[in-house]
Amino acid sequence: MTIAGDVPNQPVRGWLGHPRGLSTLFFTEMWERFSFYGMRAILVLFLAKSVADGGFGLAEAAAISIVSIYNSMVYFMSLPGGWVADRLTGTRRAVLYGGIAIAIGHYLLSLHVQPVFFLGLVVIVLGTGLLKPNISTMVGELYDKHPELEEHRRDSGFTIFYMAINLGALIAPLLTGFFADRLQWHVAFGIAAVGMTFAVIQYVLGGKRLEGVGLKPHHPLPAPQRKRIFTIVAAVAAALAVIYAIDVAAGWFNADHIKVPLTVLVFAVPVIYFGMIFKDKQLKKEERSRVSAYVWIFLGATLFWMIYDQSSTVVNLFIDNKVERDLGFFTIPTAWFQSANPAFILLLAPIFAWIWVKLGRRQPGTPVKFSWAIILIGISFGVMAIAGSLAISGLISAWWIVLVFLIQTIAELLLSPVGLSVTTKLAPMRYASQIMGLWFLATATGNAISAWVGPISERVRDVVYYGTIGAIAVVMGLCFWLGAKAISRLMAGVH
Template sequence: MTTSEPQPEKTFFGHPRGLSTLFMTELWERFSYYGMRALLALFLADSVTDGGLGLSQDTANAIVGVYLGMVYLTALPGGWLADRVFGPRRAIFIGGVIIMLGHISMAIPGGAGFVYLGLALIVAGTGLLKPNISAMVGHLYDGEPESRRDAGFSIFYMGINIGSLAPFIVGWLGQNVNYHLGFACAALGMAIGLIQYVWGGKYLRGIGANPSNPLSPAEKRRVLQWLAMAAAALAIIALAAWLLGVLDLDAVTFFLTLVAIVVPIAYFAYILKGKHGLTPDERSKMTAYIWLFLAAAVFWMIYDQAATTLTNFAATETDLSIFGWEMPSSWTQNINPIFIIVLAPVFAGIWTRAGTRVSTPFKFAIGLTMAGLSFVAMSVAASVAEGGTKVSILWLVLVYLIQTIGELCLSPVGLSVTTRLAPAAFSSQMLGVWFLATAMGDSIGGQVARLSDGGTSPAYYLWSGLFAIAVGALLFAFVPKVRRLMNEHHENDAALIAKEGP
């Protein structure tokens, strides 16, 4: 008589099989997001006769910046809805459906109304999907070492950047056939992601099936009352602006930028000052997290200008001809994800081998400094272009390489540290808080570019880069203090910045 031994659980590159489901879902969601993003600024500023909306470049940049900011701002209520109403797993599915409908709306050639409706739907859907899929990745590693969690997020991040290659397809269709056909392709990508998510749900081991802290009936009534008051306040503000004659696109983008700044400030005050039963350890970690949050906001303020100022530079100041063939300017946005795909496994290995010898705040300081250096390089490229000759695409390759190194030091590590430092009562919501850093940085970046003649001058790139480098240097100096707040007592980080800096 023989007994069959249990078969070992299948893995995904040595990680839990559920990572493959979340990896592929995020890949296709990012395909839809980055595909549409590659076209958005070009579409908004293109003439109506050429299929665009005919907006000025400054206004188009501001709209794209605020749109990117709002995509990440809604991650906060998206995380809250998962914690209190849907559960992360259902929130991801609902969000994906809403995103798909948003891209379908943009694919309809019916004018600005369909475009702005589509952007609003994508903003709402991404807010539900984005923080919760990252939170579920974190829960796959509950009880495992920090280094393994960091490596898992780096693999997950590689999936994001495979999806980010969408401009090869979506960008080409939009620029060479029809913008709306490109948007339709983005909708198809999200549909594929949804099908894959439902099919691969069996590998998630029940993670995220239920809300961690469901609303009571009394709480539901209070939430509905607050929503009604907020809607009424927004309606009054809009009516007043209309009566005063100041309700235009630039005013709306400025207002939304203020929202992107005020919301994180208010939310950190709510977490730290509210009565949520935070332990002293959780409170200390949240204080440390604020340092990392502000560093991330400055990083994204520079990095996400790939969709605006860098794409405009590619379209107007860069020689994109290759043996007589003109490469679509949207394709330059593929340079970064190609570098990510190549380098993400390398960095995953580096962080695994380094273990606790290189801390999170030290990685953040490196990432921020690299972002600043990338814009210093852009200032040189812009100076060369001022002579009237289009510059080599190698300048953009250099800029994106520097940014990629910075991104791999900060972004996947930021996702990981957020799940690690999150207070128990704010598990999914904290991923929303992490994305608020992107919301703040993107919104401010769009406004700064708009107020700086579209962000095209060498001085604009230089001063933006030097500002990021200065903030990075400040974070380097305070690494020991941030680590103490995080209750990390390991040595190293350049011998703890020459044994206890400031």
């Protein structure tokens, strides 16, 4: 299949000094993140709202679990999504099919029929698994087409691409949140669907700018193996459909029947991956040591994302119920607070980049930065504990939440870009892609833990919930800091 207007390997004019195809990928990513963050900002609110207010009327614990599992699966599916592109479709088609699936999923959400709604979430997860890892790969492949461009130009291109993520994440909650706050849920979810539709349309129309990138799989699967894979996948899908149909028909089904197997899966995969790598006798001593260091990086990132991503679940519900949002002339929609993080990133990321360049080799190593990030994410929940104690006597100031998101953004900038960078450095060459997959799995694992931890917030006081988790994170961060030198030694020369 050739995407409309595509002319492989034809010279194109530049875009802001970069390959013109970057504009196509930039706006595809921007609109995809617009749909993702716009919907995620209101999802837990909709699930927990009463039927009278247009929601599904679920208990907060159930709503938190559903959104956490959804977040987990979105990142988990990047592994099979990358495999599909590498072996079956190529990155170009994977992104297209993923985008179409995401758009369909969002339209299903806007119908507000429970079975259809949850089917829509599944479709979005599958579509995001195809699109998210492969569109980033296409950015790199686009620069491979232009060896005349300096390496710093590639880095700059990825920075521009990263800005697309935060632009979409900044704008979307402002729109979806406005209508959600007025209980116009169809419109709110519909906005996310329209955003993804824009992504698909401009991706297809901009195909001619991509210079043939991603048209073929990197390592095509032979036809007999392809048929066998399709047969296995179809058989497993059919078996699961029958099992769950019987479960529902017999009246046995509950949310744990979804949550338990998915949590086990998310935990099992990184254990299997690390075990497989450590058993490889071809690994050099230095490579094995670096993978050992990466285990600690993985664990630190898992704890971080477990806390950080509660901004869309537990913290979001806290804002809705316990924060003074009425300004007298206007009530701030709950979802608008979800725009604080991308706004802070857009403001602070250039400052952090300048600081690291200025410090050069004098800057702290990755384990130290990770320890600071974990400590700060713990402190952010300490602030939430204070806010929760104040909320006992009435609504609290919105500035408490702004402070929490500011601290979390600083923590994110210490961990996320640093983690991506060190992942590429620590990974043995033969496991480069799989170790990168493990980085995304850390987010999936953190959210899987949150699916079990988050519901506890409904049963205990805020000061206990946030204070306990915050204290655990601070202690773990201090342990990480004390062990930073040992981890650095395991990193075998990687800074």
